Amino acid sequence: MMKQLLISCVVGFGLAFAAPMQSQAETLVSALSSEEVNITSNFTGTDITVFGEITRDAATVPRSGPYDIVVVVEGPPERVTTWRKERIFGLWINAHSKTYTNVPSFYAVHSTRPLQEITEDDTLEDQRTGLVNLPLAPFGVRLSSAEDRRAFRKAFLQERVDLGLYAERPDTIKLLSPTLFATSIPIPANVPVGEFKVTTFLYNGGVVLSEGHQELTVAKKGFEQFTFDLANENPALYGVIAVILALFTGWLAGVIFRKD
Amino acid sequence: MFMIFGMGGAVGFLSGLFGIGGGFLLTPLLIFSGIPPAVAVATVTTQTVASSSSGVLAYIRRNAIDFKLAFVLLCAGIVGSFIGVWLFGVLQELGQLDLVISLAYVTFLGAIGILMLVESMKAISRKRTGGQAELRRPGQHNWVHGLPFKMRFRRSKIYVSVIPIFVIGSTIGFLGSILGLGGGFMMVPALIYLLRVPTNVVIGTSLLQILVTMAVATILHSINTQTVDVVLALTLMVGSVIGAQFGAQIGQGIRGEHLRLMLALLVLSVGLRFAFNLIVEPSDLYSVTIDMRLPQ
Numbered sequence: 053m054m055k056q057l058l059i060s061c062v063v064g065f066g067l068a069f070a071a072p073m074q075s076q077a078e079t080l081v082s083a084l085s086s087e088e089v090n091i092t093s094n095f096t097g098t099d100i101t102v103f104g105e106i107t108r109d110a111a112t113v114p115r116s117g118p119y120d121i122v123v124v125v126e127g128p129p130e131r132v133t134t135w136r137k138e139r140i141f142g143l144w145i146n147a148h149s150k151t152y153t154n155v156p157s158f159y160a161v162h163s164t165r166p167l168q169e170i171t172e173d174d175t176l177e178d179q180r181t182g183l184v185n186l187p188l189a190p191f192g193v194r195l196s197s198a199e200d201r202r203a204f205r206k207a208f209l210q211e212r213v214d215l216g217l218y219a220e221r222p223d224t225i226k227l228l229s230p231t232l233f234a235t236s237i238p239i240p241a242n243v244p245v246g247e248f249k250v251t252t253f254l255y256n257g258g259v260v261l262s263e264g265h266q267e268l269t270v271a272k273k274g275f276e277q278f279t280f281d282l283a284n285e286n287p288a289l290y291g292v293i294a295v296i297l298a299l300f301t302g303w304l305a306g307v308i309f310r311k312d
Numbered sequence: 313m314f315m316i317f318g319m320g321g322a323v324g325f326l327s328g329l330f331g332i333g334g335g336f337l338l339t340p341l342l343i344f345s346g347i348p349p350a351v352a353v354a355t356v357t358t359q360t361v362a363s364s365s366s367g368v369l370a371y372i373r374r375n376a377i378d379f380k381l382a383f384v385l386l387c388a389g390i391v392g393s394f395i396g397v398w399l400f401g402v403l404q405e406l407g408q409l410d411l412v413i414s415l416a417y418v419t420f421l422g423a424i425g426i427l428m429l430v431e432s433m434k435a436i437s438r439k440r441t442g443g444q445a446e447l448r449r450p451g452q453h454n455w456v457h458g459l460p461f462k463m464r465f466r467r468s469k470i471y472v473s474v475i476p477i478f479v480i481g482s483t484i485g486f487l488g489s490i491l492g493l494g495g496g497f498m499m500v501p502a503l504i505y506l507l508r509v510p511t512n513v514v515i516g517t518s519l520l521q522i523l524v525t526m527a528v529a530t531i532l533h534s535i536n537t538q539t540v541d542v543v544l545a546l547t548l549m550v551g552s553v554i555g556a557q558f559g560a561q562i563g564q565g566i567r568g569e570h571l572r573l574m575l576a577l578l579v580l581s582v583g584l585r586f587a588f589n590l591i592v593e594p595s596d597l598y599s600v601t602i603d604m605r606l607p608q
Contacts, residue, residue: 093543128605128606129605129606130602130603130604130605130606131602131603131604131606132600132601132602132603133407133600133601133603134598134599134600135407135598135599135600135601136597136598137594137597137598137599138597139593142591143411143415143590143591144590144591144592144593144594144597145408145411146407146408146410146411146599149407151603153606154606157602157605204598207596207597207598207600208598208600210598211596211598211599211600212600244605246605279542279543283534283538283540283542284538287534287535287538288531288534288535290534290540290542291530291531291532291533291534291535291540292531293542294358294530294531294534294540294542294545295358295361295527295530295531297362297542297545297546298358298359298361298362298365298527298530298545298549299361299362299365299527301362301365301546301549301550301553302361302362302363302364302365302366302368302369302549302553303365303366303369305362305366305553306365306366306367306369306370309366309553309557
């Protein structure tokens with residue numbers, strides 16, 4: 053009897069407490085224009101649109117200030133090494149290196165405003181949002197100065213930005229209405245394959261109100277897929293096929309241009 | 313894609329013009345056009361299989377191959393390419409592959425370019441002064457013939473030690489798999505001057521050795537570093553096959569020593585370009601390599 057009473061008491065209290073909490077926060081509904089990017093032999097890049105709606109109900113507390121949306125697209129992780137050349141005996145040689153593990157192979161951040169205007173640096177760091185907040189964990193311990201680490205980090209990010217694999221694009225998310233948003237994320241031709249994570253953040257007053265998660269699959273298709281899979285999964289067979297192709301081409305050339 | 317095709321065509325044209333395999337020009341061209349050196353080297357080994365196979369077929373028809381000699385050479389070549397591909401992977405891991413490729417090309421192209429330059433200049437000036445070309449009259453035997461483990465090769469009519477054959481074969485296999493060149497331009501003189509292989513069988517025999525060694529290198533590169541790009545290789549093959557036909561036709565209208573002078577200058581300039589890249593401070597000191605994809 054006492055137990056039942058206690059339970060009903062807790063449940064009642066919980067409900068009474070939870071109900072207003074739920075109706076207070078906005079929810080974010082987001083989606084991708086396509087959940088798959090197919091890399092065929094004539095692939096020259098494409099665009100993926102991330103769109104969604106901020107839903108509020110009658111019980112949602114009124115907010116001061118605008119809503120901000122941040123969309124983060126992250127490619128599959130990889131281990132990379134950044135090298136720095138130095139002059140040794142008059143030659144420019146790769147002398148120093150830093151290896152980072154678990155870095156995204158692709159990283160794009162779109163936002164309604166510059167990230168620093170949306171929220172505090174600490175929040176961005178916690179969310180790992182923005183190029184400066186990418187966690188580049190050096191692999192293996194090497195003695196180096198903080199200045200050195202910064203230089204390597206900067207060089208790595210610059211190289212990725214130049215390749216079009218990393219990007220931070222403020223002011224690229226348009227609010228079509230006070231609650232509707234859309235942004236178009238360029239996917240370059242050199243995009244790596246794998247599972248991509250698309251995360252959408254709803255910010256107001258510097259705080260994350262809601263998050264949405266989507267997955268995007270980038271895969272090779274057709275002939276590209278065939279050679280890619282074969283080279284990675286059955287490299288010996290790939291090599292043999294390459295040789296047979298070469299022999300055939302050579303033989304064919306001999307037949308076509310035979311003089312005697 | 314079209315640029316690659318064009319490069320294949322251009323190198324094919326040159327190889328037809330000068331009667332060379334072209335690997336030592338094709339690999340540098342690919343590297344200079346921005347293809348990673350590792351991929352350039354491995355892919356040219358595949359292309360070399362194609363370019364040597366039509367030659368091999370032609371020489372088989374003419375019965376101009378010493379199969380026994382080729383067999384010994386290619387056994388050594390396979391050993392050499394095993395070592396080469398292994399070292400290739402190690403150097404890539406250490407981040408020094410590009411450096412070694414560049415240094416090796418500077419050395420080889422520089423040395424060969426200067427030798428050819430001197431030789432062709434002499435030939436041209438001899439022609440001008442109307443002098444006789446000095447015919448080398450080599451003795452029947454040199455120090456190579458004093459080595460042990462002799463073997464008889466009936467087709468070539470030689471009786472030599474297997475040691476120099478093994479050294480030549482494995483060196484070519486090693487260099488071919490690490491630098492992406494067939495090595496005919498080194499093997500033919502070595503076979504003629506060191507082993508006294510008759511000129512009528514030397515080209516067919518060395519082509520057969522190159523064909524097999526490069527085929528093995530292609531497979532090993534595919535397994536070890538996944539750097540063979542079949543699409544790139546096919547584009548190069550088709551381009552070079554077509555280019556070679558035009559090159560051969562035009563080459564017949566030019567005097568031999570002038571051709572050699574042009575080739576020498578070309579070889580030297582490619583070597584200088586490698587040296588330039590090593591000596592001049594690069595605009596970007598940093599470079600990034602992807603070591604591996606991580607499981608999610």
